[in-house]
Amino acid sequence: MPQLGLLPKRAWAALFSQLLRPPPSACTQAVRGHSQVAESVLTSQLKPHQETPNFIIKTPKGTRDFSPQQMVVREKILDVVVSCFKRHGAQGLDTPAFELKEMLTENYGENSGLIYDLKDQGGELLSLRYDLTVPFARYLAMNKLKKMKRYHVGKVWRRESPAIVQGRYREFCQCDFDIAGQFDPMIPDAECLKIICEILSGLQLGNFLIKMPWTDVRHEMVTKKGLAPEVADRIGDYVQCHGGVSLVEQLFQDPRLSQNKQALEGLRDLKLLFEYLTLFGITDKISFDLSLARGLDYYTGVIYEAVLLQTPAQAEEEPLNVGSVAAGGRYDELVAMFDPKGHKVPCVGLSIGVERIFYIVEQRMKALGEKIRATETQVFVATPQKNFLQERLKLIAELWDAGIKAEMPYKNNPKLLSQLHYCENTGIPLVVIIGEQELKEGVVKIRSVASRGEVAVKREDLVTEIQKRLSES
Amino acid sequence: MPQLGLLPKRAWAALFSQLLRPPPSACTQAVRGHSQVAESVLTSQLKPHQETPNFIIKTPKGTRDFSPQQMVVREKILDVVVSCFKRHGAQGLDTPAFELKEMLTENYGENSGLIYDLKDQGGELLSLRYDLTVPFARYLAMNKLKKMKRYHVGKVWRRESPAIVQGRYREFCQCDFDIAGQFDPMIPDAECLKIICEILSGLQLGNFLIKMPWTDVRHEMVTKKGLAPEVADRIGDYVQCHGGVSLVEQLFQDPRLSQNKQALEGLRDLKLLFEYLTLFGITDKISFDLSLARGLDYYTGVIYEAVLLQTPAQAEEEPLNVGSVAAGGRYDELVAMFDPKGHKVPCVGLSIGVERIFYIVEQRMKALGEKIRATETQVFVATPQKNFLQERLKLIAELWDAGIKAEMPYKNNPKLLSQLHYCENTGIPLVVIIGEQELKEGVVKIRSVASRGEVAVKREDLVTEIQKRLSES
Numbered sequence: 001m002p003q004l005g006l007l008p009k010r011a012w013a014a015l016f017s018q019l020l021r022p023p024p025s026a027c028t029q030a031v032r033g034h035s036q037v038a039e040s041v042l043t044s045q046l047k048p049h050q051e052t053p054n055f056i057i058k059t060p061k062g063t064r065d066f067s068p069q070q071m072v073v074r075e076k077i078l079d080v081v082v083s084c085f086k087r088h089g090a091q092g093l094d095t096p097a098f099e100l101k102e103m104l105t106e107n108y109g110e111n112s113g114l115i116y117d118l119k120d121q122g123g124e125l126l127s128l129r130y131d132l133t134v135p136f137a138r139y140l141a142m143n144k145l146k147k148m149k150r151y152h153v154g155k156v157w158r159r160e161s162p163a164i165v166q167g168r169y170r171e172f173c174q175c176d177f178d179i180a181g182q183f184d185p186m187i188p189d190a191e192c193l194k195i196i197c198e199i200l201s202g203l204q205l206g207n208f209l210i211k212m213p214w215t216d217v218r219h220e221m222v223t224k225k226g227l228a229p230e231v232a233d234r235i236g237d238y239v240q241c242h243g244g245v246s247l248v249e250q251l252f253q254d255p256r257l258s259q260n261k262q263a264l265e266g267l268r269d270l271k272l273l274f275e276y277l278t279l280f281g282i283t284d285k286i287s288f289d290l291s292l293a294r295g296l297d298y299y300t301g302v303i304y305e306a307v308l309l310q311t312p313a314q315a316e317e318e319p320l321n322v323g324s325v326a327a328g329g330r331y332d333e334l335v336a337m338f339d340p341k342g343h344k345v346p347c348v349g350l351s352i353g354v355e356r357i358f359y360i361v362e363q364r365m366k367a368l369g370e371k372i373r374a375t376e377t378q379v380f381v382a383t384p385q386k387n388f389l390q391e392r393l394k395l396i397a398e399l400w401d402a403g404i405k406a407e408m409p410y411k412n413n414p415k416l417l418s419q420l421h422y423c424e425n426t427g428i429p430l431v432v433i434i435g436e437q438e439l440k441e442g443v444v445k446i447r448s449v450a451s452r453g454e455v456a457v458k459r460e461d462l463v464t465e466i467q468k469r470l471s472e473s
Numbered sequence: 474m475p476q477l478g479l480l481p482k483r484a485w486a487a488l489f490s491q492l493l494r495p496p497p498s499a500c501t502q503a504v505r506g507h508s509q510v511a512e513s514v515l516t517s518q519l520k521p522h523q524e525t526p527n528f529i530i531k532t533p534k535g536t537r538d539f540s541p542q543q544m545v546v547r548e549k550i551l552d553v554v555v556s557c558f559k560r561h562g563a564q565g566l567d568t569p570a571f572e573l574k575e576m577l578t579e580n581y582g583e584n585s586g587l588i589y590d591l592k593d594q595g596g597e598l599l600s601l602r603y604d605l606t607v608p609f610a611r612y613l614a615m616n617k618l619k620k621m622k623r624y625h626v627g628k629v630w631r632r633e634s635p636a637i638v639q640g641r642y643r644e645f646c647q648c649d650f651d652i653a654g655q656f657d658p659m660i661p662d663a664e665c666l667k668i669i670c671e672i673l674s675g676l677q678l679g680n681f682l683i684k685m686p687w688t689d690v691r692h693e694m695v696t697k698k699g700l701a702p703e704v705a706d707r708i709g710d711y712v713q714c715h716g717g718v719s720l721v722e723q724l725f726q727d728p729r730l731s732q733n734k735q736a737l738e739g740l741r742d743l744k745l746l747f748e749y750l751t752l753f754g755i756t757d758k759i760s761f762d763l764s765l766a767r768g769l770d771y772y773t774g775v776i777y778e779a780v781l782l783q784t785p786a787q788a789e790e791e792p793l794n795v796g797s798v799a800a801g802g803r804y805d806e807l808v809a810m811f812d813p814k815g816h817k818v819p820c821v822g823l824s825i826g827v828e829r830i831f832y833i834v835e836q837r838m839k840a841l842g843e844k845i846r847a848t849e850t851q852v853f854v855a856t857p858q859k860n861f862l863q864e865r866l867k868l869i870a871e872l873w874d875a876g877i878k879a880e881m882p883y884k885n886n887p888k889l890l891s892q893l894h895y896c897e898n899t900g901i902p903l904v905v906i907i908g909e910q911e912l913k914e915g916v917v918k919i920r921s922v923a924s925r926g927e928v929a930v931k932r933e934d935l936v937t938e939i940q941k942r943l944s945e946s
Contacts, residue, residue: 056573057576057611057614057615057811057813058573058615059568059569059572059615060569060571060572060573060597060599061596061597063569063571064569065566065567065568065569065612065615066565066566066567066568067566068564068565068566068623071564071565071566071567072565074567075565086848086849086878087873087876087877087878087879088873088878088879088880089848089850089878089879089880090848091541091544091847091848092539092541092544092545092548092847093538093539093540093541093544094538094539094544094547095532095538095539096532096533096536096537096538096644097570097601097628097630097644098533098536098644099532099533100529100531100533103530116591116592116594117591117592117594118589118590118591118592118601119589119590119591119592119593120592121589121590121632123534124533124534126533128570128591138530139538141530142530142531142532142538150541155570157570159594171569171570171571179883181883183883183884184883184884184885187862187883187884188883190866194870194873198873198874275863276866279863279866279867279870280866280870281870338530340530374564374565375559375562375563375564376559377562389657389660390748390752393660393663393749393752393753394752397667397752397753397754400560400561400667400671401671403560404560405559405560405561405562406560406561406562407561407562410652410654410656410657410660410661410664411656411657411660412657
């Protein structure tokens, strides 16, 4: 019945046009969501030449849709991340997708060119947020908050030339955790590192280390910046020796540092940090790496970056350089930029690279050929005979009302085989079958899709029997 | 120590400048999130005159931040909605915040003026999505999907004159459920109505009815459109009689309908729908209302809208007209607009008005003076003496590693009283206290914040003791 979609419309129109043609203005009352869609249908009817699109159907450059299977994986990853943030007492926060343009452009220096501006359609000049940290600082200053431990999961937008293969997009999700407030040195900083360890362990991505690979930096220093190899290597001497504390001790011995009062202060903070990390039992995961000094122009204290450690075998499977999967640091001056009186609120925080993590997990599942269920449906309500729609509707409503996740075919007379195939393809574990025989005997069949075994249970016991099986599985 | 925030920076800079000043390009390696923020700090330091903002700190017109307390309420509401969608076998889907401009402008008719366009910064012309339904149709056409049951929770943007007091914003969240595919008549439509009933019941918002108030329409017809009152009232005769089926019967009697073949078809569909709703046991919640014909210019089949029923008392407390809290309908032609060959994919769906629901729930909680916990913290690690930071760090790490939600003060020597006050203010149920005495005896004190009772437990039993108490409460 190809024109099924069309017939009802004519019929309905005919039905109602006899009775009432109300003011379009009434439409503004509707919950915003479907009336506009409907409007587009009208548009398409008024302009038949537009029935087929005169443009390419695609998502904007650097963006993508997430399929149901991808959504399942993302949900699992975000659940691990957010649970950890909550475990550490963080509060949730949400801010608008766009901010006043001037607020952003003043805050990203050379990167301002990557900001998405909104078109001037009258009113304020706006830009899409570039990260979640500037909005956080704006929120603190706007509400005159002197301390806050918050997490924020949300999309941000950057007009970069997207190298999709590297898992970089113009729209991507950020998961930030930040501690704002005036506290004793290195305590919040240490917690941030603990959180990164908990999350990366919880995601079971394999071994990781919170550092930055020296080789990259040396390469750039020597080839790109023309630094003498021997100088680079002398610096390398420090960087090569992993294990934070021992390195800190070495630094204490270096006259270039020990003779500098402020350098010594920094060194003491560093020592303090590693004491705390030892108490957290994560020093084996932290490698203090002088190449991190690269960030010092920007950060106002300790910064860190977490990378996954690949076995040669893994490197074979995942040739791409996944880069760092988490990063963060201290930024004590940012909030003051938004405060009319320039009041300072010291901040330290971290950002989990969920897009890269998502990419890695997705690649591994593909490699393992793992099948992902796109739904959580527990029971499928099927029938072997024709004209059992009414029974199925009554039955499935009982399941839904009992909180059981259930589906049924939207057909009057579906084929049993195709119904069972659907369950096997989508991973639905149980099928409830109702037909003439069952109806006569006042029972229903419960079928296990895996074992294909069937049992008849009293119609009135259905819900309890289903719940029993679901709790067992 | 006001300049604590500043000192470390100098110290760190001094420490590292002695050793290494690497290429800024290395920054591109960092996980995107904090390096740019840090950059802004640099900016602020290079341009001291910018240390205080030369613009007003606010969110853009028609947008807002969500505080931690608001986030908790939203999370609870969305959880009820999404659980119901999953219970009905829906798959999750996510699409980019913006789409190709031409794709949207062709699809919203007169409402196109409300679309947020992105500034032309080179490349494609883009616009922020206006709803979640057009992206859904685009997704179906793009992936040549002939059937899909999906839900989508996400923000959409509309440049409307925001009447904030009415709970309307330019950025707001939509929760959509849609069934796409060629199915037998009225079965998916009936499930959509069932879903609305389950969600509105689950949210315990009080009585609701899926209809639209006749009085509004009559008022507009008579006063605004100059329709003769007696004509309006004759139409009203139909509308006044609630209870779907009886009305359908009346309509069958009306010669203006029974003599029209297509009107009869529509009427049969209508009868079918109410048969299914009866089997779902929700007819008492559904009132077929002819005023819904107002939507017929746009929709291609049944449409519906859910409103809360207020007692006069409630109307006192909540004077605002909350309007409808859910709406939906059938739109069978939309997908064809995106399909190069114009292939049709019939669709029916619904949209939950979560922003209005959130507003209502928030108002009620305020009226009841309910206090909302912004965190889920279960245990606070406190100390009565100085210099117990190390013990606290070791202890809290054990709790975190055991999956217990725990906080501690970021101070070397916090005051016990202020620590206990913090727990009372934030609703943390348990406090673990460790001091000299406890350390000597190899125990820790567990304090119930509510009863203020304390018990000493063996240090090594701490985690199990905490878990026991948490499972009991």
